[in-house]
Structures are given as C-alpha cells and as structure tokens.
Amino acid sequence: MFSIFLPKERNFFDLFEKQAACAVEASDCFKELVSKNRLDDASLKKMEDIEHKADNVAHDIFEQLNKTFITPFDREDIHSLTKELDDVVDMIYTILNRMRVYRIEHIDKNLVEFSAVIDESVHAVALAVKGLRNMKHTKSVFEACVEINRLENVGDEMRDRFLGQLFENVKDPIFVIKWKEIYQDAETILDICEDVAHVVQSILVKQA
Amino acid sequence: MFSIFLPKERNFFDLFEKQAACAVEASDCFKELVSKNRLDDASLKKMEDIEHKADNVAHDIFEQLNKTFITPFDREDIHSLTKELDDVVDMIYTILNRMRVYRIEHIDKNLVEFSAVIDESVHAVALAVKGLRNMKHTKSVFEACVEINRLENVGDEMRDRFLGQLFENVKDPIFVIKWKEIYQDAETILDICEDVAHVVQSILVKQA
Amino acid sequence: MFSIFLPKERNFFDLFEKQAACAVEASDCFKELVSKNRLDDASLKKMEDIEHKADNVAHDIFEQLNKTFITPFDREDIHSLTKELDDVVDMIYTILNRMRVYRIEHIDKNLVEFSAVIDESVHAVALAVKGLRNMKHTKSVFEACVEINRLENVGDEMRDRFLGQLFENVKDPIFVIKWKEIYQDAETILDICEDVAHVVQSILVKQA
Numbered sequence: 001m002f003s004i005f006l007p008k009e010r011n012f013f014d015l016f017e018k019q020a021a022c023a024v025e026a027s028d029c030f031k032e033l034v035s036k037n038r039l040d041d042a043s044l045k046k047m048e049d050i051e052h053k054a055d056n057v058a059h060d061i062f063e064q065l066n067k068t069f070i071t072p073f074d075r076e077d078i079h080s081l082t083k084e085l086d087d088v089v090d091m092i093y094t095i096l097n098r099m100r101v102y103r104i105e106h107i108d109k110n111l112v113e114f115s116a117v118i119d120e121s122v123h124a125v126a127l128a129v130k131g132l133r134n135m136k137h138t139k140s141v142f143e144a145c146v147e148i149n150r151l152e153n154v155g156d157e158m159r160d161r162f163l164g165q166l167f168e169n170v171k172d173p174i175f176v177i178k179w180k181e182i183y184q185d186a187e188t189i190l191d192i193c194e195d196v197a198h199v200v201q202s203i204l205v206k207q208a
Numbered sequence: 209m210f211s212i213f214l215p216k217e218r219n220f221f222d223l224f225e226k227q228a229a230c231a232v233e234a235s236d237c238f239k240e241l242v243s244k245n246r247l248d249d250a251s252l253k254k255m256e257d258i259e260h261k262a263d264n265v266a267h268d269i270f271e272q273l274n275k276t277f278i279t280p281f282d283r284e285d286i287h288s289l290t291k292e293l294d295d296v297v298d299m300i301y302t303i304l305n306r307m308r309v310y311r312i313e314h315i316d317k318n319l320v321e322f323s324a325v326i327d328e329s330v331h332a333v334a335l336a337v338k339g340l341r342n343m344k345h346t347k348s349v350f351e352a353c354v355e356i357n358r359l360e361n362v363g364d365e366m367r368d369r370f371l372g373q374l375f376e377n378v379k380d381p382i383f384v385i386k387w388k389e390i391y392q393d394a395e396t397i398l399d400i401c402e403d404v405a406h407v408v409q410s411i412l413v414k415q416a
Numbered sequence: 417m418f419s420i421f422l423p424k425e426r427n428f429f430d431l432f433e434k435q436a437a438c439a440v441e442a443s444d445c446f447k448e449l450v451s452k453n454r455l456d457d458a459s460l461k462k463m464e465d466i467e468h469k470a471d472n473v474a475h476d477i478f479e480q481l482n483k484t485f486i487t488p489f490d491r492e493d494i495h496s497l498t499k500e501l502d503d504v505v506d507m508i509y510t511i512l513n514r515m516r517v518y519r520i521e522h523i524d525k526n527l528v529e530f531s532a533v534i535d536e537s538v539h540a541v542a543l544a545v546k547g548l549r550n551m552k553h554t555k556s557v558f559e560a561c562v563e564i565n566r567l568e569n570v571g572d573e574m575r576d577r578f579l580g581q582l583f584e585n586v587k588d589p590i591f592v593i594k595w596k597e598i599y600q601d602a603e604t605i606l607d608i609c610e611d612v613a614h615v616v617q618s619i620l621v622k623q624a
Contacts, residue, residue, distance in 0.1 A: 076492075160513065160517045163517050163518075164517050164518075164519075167517075167518055167519070167590065167594070168519070173589035173590055173593065176589075176590060176593060177593065180593070202478070202482060205479065205482040205483070206482050
C-alpha cells in the first residue's frame with residue numbers, strides 16, 4: 001500500500017536536486033561572465049535558458065505538491081524551499097539583465113569578488129539540499145548551513161564596503177544609482193541562500 | 209446540517225469579487241488619470257477612497273476567515289488571495305501618491321503604455337477570481353491566468369525598455385531617481401497580478 | 417497530563433516578551449542616538465549587540481516551535497510573530513548601519529521626529545505582545561493595535577512630507593539618494609509594527 005506513495009517522495013528529492021543544479025549552473029555562469037569583464041548576447045541567452053529551465057522545475061514541484069497527499073515533509077516547507085531556490089536563479093538573472101539595460105561596459109573587480117562568494121554559497125546550498133534525501137547525512141547538511149550563514153555575513157560586509165567606496169569615490173550620481181542597485185541585489189542572493197538554509201534546518205529539526 | 213456553512217462559503221466568493229472589483233476600479237481610474245496627463249486633487253482623493261474601500265473588504269475577509277470553520281478552499285490560499293488582491297490596489301495608490309510627492313507635472317507616454325497593460329491584467333485577474341465560484345468555468349479561468357502571465361512578460365520588457373531610455377537620454381539624476389522608481393513600481397503591479405494567478409491556479413488544481 | 421504542556425506554553429510567552437523587550441531596547445537606543453546628532457562607534461556596537469541578542473531569542477523560539485507539539489496558538493501565527501518582531505530590530509540596525517556606510521555626519525531633525533514615532537509604536541507593540549499572555553486583557557491589546565495602526569498612518573504622512581522637502585530643496589543627487597533610502601526605511605519600521613499588530617489581532621480573534 002505504502003509503496004504507491006514512496007516513488008513520489010523520491011520524486012520530490014529528484015526535483016529539488018534538479019532545482020539546486022539549476023542554481024549552481026546559474027551561479028557558475030554568473031561567476032564566469034563577470035570574470036570575463038564583458039556581457040555578450042550569447043552569455044545573456046545562456047542565463048535566460050537556465051532561468052526558464054529552473055522555472056519549469058519549480059512549476060513541476062508545485063504541480064506535484066498540489067496532487068500529492070503524502071509528502072516527505074511539511075507541505076509549507078516544500079513550498080518555501082521551491083520558492084527560495086527559484087528566487088536564487090531569478091535574482092542572478094535579474095542582475096545580469098540589469099547590467100544589460102544599464103549598458104554597464106566595464107565590470108568592476110568588486111562584482112568579481114561578490115560572484116565568487118555567491119558561487120560558494122550556492123554550492124553549499126546544493127549540498128544541503130542533496131543531504132535532505134538521506135537523514136544519515138544530517139551532520140554534513142548542518143555544516144553546509146553554517147557555511148551559508150557565514151557567507152551571508154561576508155556578503156553584508158562586502159556590500160557595506162563596496163557601497164562605502166562608491167559613495168566616497170564616485171562623483172557621477174547616475175553611476176552611483178546603477179552600482180548601488182547591483183551591489184544590493186548581489187547581497188540579496190546571499191540572503192536568499194540563507195533563507196534556503198533556514199528551511200532546510202527547520203525540516204531536519206522536525207524529522208529529528 | 210451543511211446548509212449552515214454554505215451561505216458563508218458563498219459569502220467568501222462575494223467578498224473576493226468585491227475585492228477584484230476594487231482592483232478594477234483602481235486600475236481603470238489610474239489609466240484614465242495617466243492619459244489625462246495631469247494629477248488633480250480630486251483624482252487623488254478618488255483613488256484614496258477606492259483604497260479605503262478595498263482595505264475594508266480585505267479586513268472583512270480576514271475577520272470571516274478567523275471565524276469560519278469550514279472554508280471553500282485552503283485557509284492559506286484564501287489568505288494569500290486576499291493579501292495579493294489588496295496589494296494590487298495599494299501599489300496603484302502608491303504610484304499615484306509618489307507622483308504627487310515628487311511633483312511630477314508631465315506624465316510621459318511610457319506610463320500611459322504601462323497603465324494600459326496593467327488595466328488589461330487587472331481585468332483578467334477579476335475574470336479569474338470570478339471563475340472560482342463555479343468549477344465548471346475552469347477553462348476560462350486558466351485562459352485568464354495564461355493571459356496574466358503573458359502580460360507580466362510584456363511588463364518586464366516595457367520596464368527594461370523604459371529604464372534603458374531613461375539612463376540613455378536623461379542627464380538629470382533627480383529625474384532618473386523619480387522615474388526609475390515609478391517604472392519599477394508599475395512593473396511590480398503586474399508581478400502581483402501574476403501572484404494572484406498562481407494562487408488561483410493552485411486552488412483549481414487542488415479541487416480537480 | 418496537561419501540566420506537561422503548560423510550562424512550554426508559558427515559555428513561549430516569556431520568549432515573545434524577551435523579543436519585544438529587544439525591540440524596545442533597539443528603538444530607545446535609536447531615538448537617543450539620533451537626538452544626539454552623531455553616530456559614534458560605541459553606539460553602533462551597542463545596537464549590534466541588541467541585534468545579536470534578538471537573533472538568539474528568535475532562534476530559540478523557532479527551535480522550540482519545531483520541537484513542541486501543542487502550542488498556545490497557531491504555529492503559523494507564532495512563526496509570523498517571531499519573524500516580524502525580529503524584522504523590527506533588524507530594520508532599526510539596518511538604518512544605523514547605512515548611516516555609518518554613507519558617512520552621514522549631520523542627522524537632520526526629520527529623523528529625530530521619525531525616531532520618536534517609531535519608539536511610540538514599538539512600545540505599543542511590546543504592550544500588545546505582553547497582553548497575549550492573559551486573555552482577560554484583550555481590550556488593552558486591541559487599543560495598542562489601534563494605536564500602532566494610527567502611528568503607521570502618521571509615518572506615511574511623515575515620509576511623504578520629508579521626501580517632498582528633499583526633492584524640493586536639495587540639489588545634490590547623492591544626498592537625495594542617501595536620505596530617500598533612510599526615510600523610506602524608517603517608514604518601513606512602522607509598517608512592520610503594523611504587521612505585528614495584524615498577527616496579534618488575528619490570534620485574539622481566533623481565541624475569542
């Protein structure tokens with residue numbers, strides 16, 4: 001009788017890992033783009049494709065959630081996890097798109113520094129999500145969550161430092177408007193990763 | 209026995225339709241104001257009245273939700289639907305109020321274009337909400353949701369295009385600050401409409 | 417039998433009051449700092465300590481929520497209340513930190529006016545939260561909630577007035593960017609206080 005439900009449960013874990021893989025792909029791509037110091041149309045197209053793929057996975061999870069009676073953990077935790085993982089990809093895409101709209105030609109080294117921290121955090125997110133499948137791995141999941149929290153603090157400090165530099169050194173207000181938004185959005189990605197970590201930890205504690 | 213609960217259920221649908229009607233009234237009023245190219249005190253007063261009326265309906269729904277044991281669909285979906293419909297009206301009011309505070313004297317044709325798309329989306333939202341009452345109309349509800357999603361993409365493209373023009377052509381940073389916020393808020397209304405569509409679709413799928 | 421659960425229930429109320437006390441401490445400290453017209457490192461350190469303390473209380477509540485089977489009121493209301501009270505402290509800290517990053521040297525009298533209204537609202541929030549413990553005090557809780565709603569409207573009017581002055585009188589766009597953000601964040605604190613009041617009222621109505 002129970003075996004009817006179990007395949008679906010496994011399915012949720014597959015879908016979460018697919019979503020986390022999209023986030024990793026987006027963040028790797030972002031890091032690479034930023035380090036190349038220029039945005040070309042091909043790279044933007046690639047990020048758009050990742051964003052569409054991630055949207056589809058999120059849609060599949062919501063659909064399955066609405067149809068499934070027994071879920072591997074609380075419905076609202078599944079909903080939050082899916083939403084937050086989708087937001088990671090959306091926010092990375094948003095930054096790139098904004099750089100295109102604002103015709104940013106020279107990417108500064110601060111954003112390169114930010115993209116490396118974001119990439120570390122998203123990889124830790126993928127590790128934490130993967131660990132949900134097997135409750136024997138809780139120790140490594142908690143370690144990944146601690147790392148995500150640490151990187152969020154690093155991001156806060158970076159945003160403050162970069163904004164401080166921007167307001168200190170730049171005289172062109174239009175330039176300030178553009179980069180203020182980009183730095184704040186970059187830090188928001190680390191906030192969203194921390195939200196994922198909170199959901200993951202809450203799932204683990206309830207199962208304990 | 210069951211008839212005790214049924215009138216209350218019907219009542220929820222009446223209240224949702226009242227809320228959607230407020231959103232339509234606000235968006236029609238916004239479209240008309242913007243096309244007239246000037247904000248007078250009478251129009252602002254009218255929008256304020258609509259916003260108060262919408263607040264009262266939302267308040268009634270929350271109150272009834274807290275008192276009702278059996279609800280026509282998930283409590284949290286009722287809560288989200290009410291919250292998002294209220295946010296549509298709030299955001300339209302926010303934009304108008306901001307234009308007053310910023311003493312915007314000339315409304316540009318871009319905002320006229322935006323207000324038309326917003327109005328189309330809000331009308332589709334009202335159609336989707338109306339369709340919840342009768343589960344035989346799911347086809348037209350899904351079509352309205354698809355249309356709302358399409359208009360959200362149109363809004364993204366418009367915001368990007370208008371921001372691009374703003375940063376390309378305008379040299380006055382104060383002007384850029386004001387209109388950047390107005391365009392981004394206008395696009396946010398279409399995001400909120402899309403959130404309504406998501407809640408509506410989730411309600412339909414669960415009932416199927 | 418029931419006595420096993422009761423101590424835990426009492427515990428939740430203790431923790432909520434601790435959290436509200438942190439919010440009061442933060443808002444008193446903010447009001448005092450702002451009226452002194454200068455940010456020194458010692459004051460910033462003090463606010464950072466309050467913020468850490470508040471984080472720890474929120475963490476304790478979430479942990480206890482995950483482990484407790486019977487809660488004094490709806491789990492999701494406990495979650496929202498904790499989240500919103502934490503956001504009050506975070507937002508006060510955010511404003512101070514931003515003033516440090518932006519090297520604001522002269523604090524204008526508008527922010528002094530704002531900080532007084534924020535402090536009134538946070539004190540009303542603490543009163544409302546305290547009243548949850550004893551359902552005989554609902555009248556004073558509702559009065560506190562009405563006061564919080566009133567102060568949110570006062571805050572809206574203040575933000576609009578101060579932004580109007582800023583755009584009217586200030587010619588330096590960098591100055592406008594900084595203070596626009598500070599005024600809007602100050603108003604956001606009053607919005608969050610109103611969200612606390614909504615959760616508190618919803619808890620009371622369900623218990624009635």
